[in-house]
Every structure is written in C-alpha cells, then in structure tokens.
Amino acid sequence: MAKPPNPARRSESSRQAILAATGELCSQVGYGRLTIEAIAARAGVSKKTIYRWWPSKGAVVLELLGETATIATAPPDTGDLAADLHTMLTEIVDILTRDSAGTGVISEALNDPDLARDLRERLIQPGIDAFKQRLRRAQDAGRLHPDADLDVALDLLYGPIYHRMALHLGMPGPAYLGSLITHALRALTPPTPH
Amino acid sequence: MAKPPNPARRSESSRQAILAATGELCSQVGYGRLTIEAIAARAGVSKKTIYRWWPSKGAVVLELLGETATIATAPPDTGDLAADLHTMLTEIVDILTRDSAGTGVISEALNDPDLARDLRERLIQPGIDAFKQRLRRAQDAGRLHPDADLDVALDLLYGPIYHRMALHLGMPGPAYLGSLITHALRALTPPTPH
DNA sequence: GATAAACGACACGTGTCGTGTCGTCAGGAG
DNA sequence: CTCCTGACGACACGACACGTGTCGTTTATC
Structure with missing residues (x-):
C-alpha cells in the first residue's frame, strides 16, 4: 500500500547525517543500546525519514559498514x-x-x-x-x-x-x-x- | 540493596514451568520474538518470579539449553x-x-x-x-x-x-x-x- | 516558476521492560 | 504442631522505544 519513495528526491545531507549519528552513537553506547529514536534526535532528523529509507536499525548500521x-x-x-x-x-x-x-x-x-x-x-x-x-x-x-x-x-x-x-x-x-x-x-x- | 533471594525456598515447580514455557514459545515464535511477559503468562507465573532468579531472557534460555x-x-x-x-x-x-x-x-x-x-x-x-x-x-x-x-x-x-x-x-x-x-x-x- | 513529494515536528497507540505493592501460601525452624 | 519468614501470583505503574499518522514547510525536479 505504502507507495515507495522516490530516490531521486532523497536528501543526501539527511542520509549522511543519519549515518554519521549512527556511527557516533554506536561507538558511544554500543550496538545493543543504539535506538532509532536516538539516531533521529542526534542527526536532527525525523524518525519518519529514517523509516522511509531503512527497514530497521540493523539496515542503517549495515549501510554504514558498507560505506x-x-x-x-x-x-x-x-x-x-x-x-x-x-x-x-x-x-x-x-x-x-x-x-x-x-x-x-x-x-x-x-x-x-x-x-x-x-x-x-x-x-x-x-x-x-x-x-x-x-x-x-x-x-x-x-x-x-x-x-x-x-x-x-x-x-x-x-x-x-x-x-x-x-x-x-x-x-x-x-x-x-x-x-x-x-x-x-x-x-x-x-x-x-x- | 535488593537482598538476594533464598534458593532453599525456591519453587521448583515454577522453575520447571518457566523453562518449559520458554522452550515451547521459543520454538513457536523464535528467540527474537520471545518475551519475558509471554513466558510468565504461558507458565502461569508472575514476572517478578522470573526476574527474581534470572537477570534476562537470555539467561533463561541459557539455563534451558544447559538442562x-x-x-x-x-x-x-x-x-x-x-x-x-x-x-x-x-x-x-x-x-x-x-x-x-x-x-x-x-x-x-x-x-x-x-x-x-x-x-x-x-x-x-x-x-x-x-x-x-x-x-x-x-x-x-x-x-x-x-x-x-x-x-x-x-x-x-x-x-x-x-x-x-x-x-x-x-x-x-x-x-x-x-x-x-x-x-x-x-x-x-x-x-x-x- | 509550478508542483509534487520528501522533509522536520510532533502526537499517538502499542508492546515490553523492569520495579513496586500487597495479600496469600508454603515450608523450614523451633 | 505451630509460627513466621519470605517466595509466590496478581496487578498496577512509569519509562522507553517502536512504528505510523498528520501537517505545515521546504526543496529539487520538470
């Protein structure tokens, strides 16, 4: 039902802020205590934006590793x-x-x-x-x-x-x-x- | 602060009910979806009883494996x-x-x-x-x-x-x-x- | 420059966590 | 055999993160 978002209009700055925040938080509190809410807060981003492009916290960290x-x-x-x-x-x-x-x-x-x-x-x-x-x-x-x-x-x-x-x-x-x-x-x- | 419980007065039947419920639920829904609340409900046991003897869900499953x-x-x-x-x-x-x-x-x-x-x-x-x-x-x-x-x-x-x-x-x-x-x-x- | 859609913000209901409280009940101590 | 300590079931509680929805605002493509 939910129509897939258009990658062409994706905000690259938000993406990088999310990945950066993920890296910082992950090394600070560890993967286990890492939460989507904390990533969103630290990156200055809406949770919706994260959930729009990644299915789970693991997927975000996986992309960070891939970078x-x-x-x-x-x-x-x-x-x-x-x-x-x-x-x-x-x-x-x-x-x-x-x-x-x-x-x-x-x-x-x-x-x-x-x-x-x-x-x-x-x-x-x-x-x-x-x-x-x-x-x-x-x-x-x-x-x-x-x-x-x-x-x-x-x-x-x-x-x-x-x-x-x-x-x-x-x-x-x-x-x-x-x-x-x-x-x-x-x-x-x-x-x-x- | 929390004084350690007295193992001599521990209810063996509750312990076995908890481990049994853990095994059944784990094979039904998988480890990831297994919750302490569900274990307590299925075992007919108070959550407090589980937390009194085990620190986490992992510890319960570990004891089950050990059995x-x-x-x-x-x-x-x-x-x-x-x-x-x-x-x-x-x-x-x-x-x-x-x-x-x-x-x-x-x-x-x-x-x-x-x-x-x-x-x-x-x-x-x-x-x-x-x-x-x-x-x-x-x-x-x-x-x-x-x-x-x-x-x-x-x-x-x-x-x-x-x-x-x-x-x-x-x-x-x-x-x-x-x-x-x-x-x-x-x-x-x-x-x-x- | 128009427009569609991604965005930040915020609120919402849900589920689980871990703890606290209370009356009940059981099983060791005397 | 009785007492009495403490583990028990029940239930309520606040905290937190989840995943989704809504609503203006902004931005990038056409």
Missing part, C-alpha cells in the same frame, strides 16, 4: 600467499574488534532473515568472491593443490575468526593468525611436495 | 578419531539447527557481556575441555603431531561451523563435515607419515 568497506575490493596479491591471507584476515579481525557495529549487525542478522540477506549480498558475498579469486590464482601458480576445495579453504581460514568471536574466545593476534594460516595451507597443499 | 546438554559430558572415544570428531561436530550442528534457542543465546551474548560470561563458563568451556581431552588421547596414541596446538585444532574443526552460522552460509551436512575433518587432520598430522 567504509574496503573488504570487497580486489584482494591483495603480492605473490606471497600467506602474507596476503594474513592481510585479508587481519582486516576482518579489525572490523570485528574496532567497535560494536560489525558484531552487532551479525548478531542481529542471526534473528532477522531480511537483514541476513542484505548482509550476505552486500558485504559477505563480495568478500568471499574476492577471497576465492585470490586463491584461484594461487592454485594456478601451483601453490595450492589443484583439486583443493575453495569452500573448505574459506571455512578453514575464516572459520576460526568467527568461532572465536561467537564464543568470546578472544580475537586472534597476528602471530596466532599466522599459525592458523600455516596450518590451513598445510591442509590445502599437496602432501609430498618433494 | 538438555549432553555436550560437556565425556567425549566419545571409539578409537576412530575422525569418526569421534564427526560425532562431536554433528552435535553442535544439530543444536544450532534444531531451533532458535542456540543461535539466539549466541547472538544475544554478542551484545551482553554478562550473558557471554555465563554462556562460556556453563556451556562452552566444558565442551572445549572435553574436546581437548579427546584430542590429547589421540596425540598420545600418535594419531596427531606431538607438538600440535590444540587451540588451533579447536579453531580449525569448530570454526567452520560458527563461520557458516554467523554468515548464513548454510550449515554443513555430514559429507562436508567429513571433508572438513579430513582437511583439519591433515594440518595436524606429521607431514611425512611414510
């Missing part, structure tokens, strides 16, 4: 696979460590299928594609087993990060990240190189 | 390490797949440090201990590299499950679980067996 995302852009390729993986994994660890926006959206998406779809399509899947793209190059270069399953590779490399996040086991530091990468690569490399 | 937890009990040991790991991982996958209680508590704990502490102490850590206990036996039997880091092993094996849960990548089936275990074990086994 500053370098994730999905082309993955690093220095020739050193382990180093490149370390770079990519570190970026995720940083996002999940910096403030509560990242973990907040993930936690909300666990109970909100619509938000989950948005999250996957707009942030996760591009990251996965970039990751697999990098691994495929390594495979072509003979650095990985030719039959290696890239889904397994993804799970082995990124799994530990989300495991430790979900269960509050402490986020991995650089050294431990290196150890994880070493082990994962061992599982994906031909057993007898020599 | 039916086989997780922390002694891990299986058939002699076949891969098969035992498959059994253990399958149990977690089942819990996270069955209803929304498991993922609900995990998602809530991401934004609630107190709940996170309870979750880790009462469910996660015992499970980790049992897992490491089983792996240590495998290590003693020479099935694992003597220097293998059991924290890495934990991350490689359980990580993929939580990774796929958090990012809605689809929970692994038995076959894929087997593939993950094979790869993880390859990373933890002496490189040149022969």
Whole structure:
C-alpha cells in the first residue's frame, strides 16, 4: 500500500547525517543500546525519514559498514600467499574488534532473515568472491593443490575468526593468525611436495 | 540493596514451568520474538518470579539449553578419531539447527557481556575441555603431531561451523563435515607419515 | 516558476521492560 | 504442631522505544 519513495528526491545531507549519528552513537553506547529514536534526535532528523529509507536499525548500521568497506575490493596479491591471507584476515579481525557495529549487525542478522540477506549480498558475498579469486590464482601458480576445495579453504581460514568471536574466545593476534594460516595451507597443499 | 533471594525456598515447580514455557514459545515464535511477559503468562507465573532468579531472557534460555546438554559430558572415544570428531561436530550442528534457542543465546551474548560470561563458563568451556581431552588421547596414541596446538585444532574443526552460522552460509551436512575433518587432520598430522 | 513529494515536528497507540505493592501460601525452624 | 519468614501470583505503574499518522514547510525536479 505504502507507495515507495522516490530516490531521486532523497536528501543526501539527511542520509549522511543519519549515518554519521549512527556511527557516533554506536561507538558511544554500543550496538545493543543504539535506538532509532536516538539516531533521529542526534542527526536532527525525523524518525519518519529514517523509516522511509531503512527497514530497521540493523539496515542503517549495515549501510554504514558498507560505506567504509574496503573488504570487497580486489584482494591483495603480492605473490606471497600467506602474507596476503594474513592481510585479508587481519582486516576482518579489525572490523570485528574496532567497535560494536560489525558484531552487532551479525548478531542481529542471526534473528532477522531480511537483514541476513542484505548482509550476505552486500558485504559477505563480495568478500568471499574476492577471497576465492585470490586463491584461484594461487592454485594456478601451483601453490595450492589443484583439486583443493575453495569452500573448505574459506571455512578453514575464516572459520576460526568467527568461532572465536561467537564464543568470546578472544580475537586472534597476528602471530596466532599466522599459525592458523600455516596450518590451513598445510591442509590445502599437496602432501609430498618433494 | 535488593537482598538476594533464598534458593532453599525456591519453587521448583515454577522453575520447571518457566523453562518449559520458554522452550515451547521459543520454538513457536523464535528467540527474537520471545518475551519475558509471554513466558510468565504461558507458565502461569508472575514476572517478578522470573526476574527474581534470572537477570534476562537470555539467561533463561541459557539455563534451558544447559538442562538438555549432553555436550560437556565425556567425549566419545571409539578409537576412530575422525569418526569421534564427526560425532562431536554433528552435535553442535544439530543444536544450532534444531531451533532458535542456540543461535539466539549466541547472538544475544554478542551484545551482553554478562550473558557471554555465563554462556562460556556453563556451556562452552566444558565442551572445549572435553574436546581437548579427546584430542590429547589421540596425540598420545600418535594419531596427531606431538607438538600440535590444540587451540588451533579447536579453531580449525569448530570454526567452520560458527563461520557458516554467523554468515548464513548454510550449515554443513555430514559429507562436508567429513571433508572438513579430513582437511583439519591433515594440518595436524606429521607431514611425512611414510 | 509550478508542483509534487520528501522533509522536520510532533502526537499517538502499542508492546515490553523492569520495579513496586500487597495479600496469600508454603515450608523450614523451633 | 505451630509460627513466621519470605517466595509466590496478581496487578498496577512509569519509562522507553517502536512504528505510523498528520501537517505545515521546504526543496529539487520538470
């Protein structure tokens, strides 16, 4: 029934004020205590304006994350696979460590299928594609087993990060990240190189 | 100020009614829509009684999960390490797949440090201990590299499950679980067996 | 410059939260 | 067996955030 708004007439300044207010409030009070009302008040904006363009608080934070995302852009390729993986994994660890926006959206998406779809399509899947793209190059270069399953590779490399996040086991530091990468690569490399 | 209640005089029947109502409602409407008020109404109990013994909805669901937890009990040991790991991982996958209680508590704990502490102490850590206990036996039997880091092993094996849960990548089936275990074990086994 | 619609403001009903109050009832202590 | 403390069910309460509706005002497109 409610006719969809016309994006051409959308106020860009309001949009940016909303995202800015969301970021500030989220880092101040945390994602859990973040409310639409507070965002509207801080941004000097009517609640109606927020609800006109976003379905939920999670969607706003998701868009905020998307604004500053370098994730999905082309993955690093220095020739050193382990180093490149370390770079990519570190970026995720940083996002999940910096403030509560990242973990907040993930936690909300666990109970909100619509938000989950948005999250996957707009942030996760591009990251996965970039990751697999990098691994495929390594495979072509003979650095990985030719039959290696890239889904397994993804799970082995990124799994530990989300495991430790979900269960509050402490986020991995650089050294431990290196150890994880070493082990994962061992599982994906031909057993007898020599 | 609020004096702590006396557990000796606690009504066991109310407690069980609350947990039962929580389970029924959670599977009906999902964890996200579960409310303390609804639990109280369904259990025929005053809200005050719930708040007297639990600090939050998450704590109630956590206790419910603890009631039916086989997780922390002694891990299986058939002699076949891969098969035992498959059994253990399958149990977690089942819990996270069955209803929304498991993922609900995990998602809530991401934004609630107190709940996170309870979750880790009462469910996660015992499970980790049992897992490491089983792996240590495998290590003693020479099935694992003597220097293998059991924290890495934990991350490689359980990580993929939580990774796929958090990012809605689809929970692994038995076959894929087997593939993950094979790869993880390859990373933890002496490189040149022969 | 006209006009349609997005905007800020504000009010509204709803639902849930967490707490307070009160009379009742049960189960340990003596 | 009786007393008496305190947990119980019931209900009311204020606070808060939700999501929607209304109404002038403003703004950007045509």
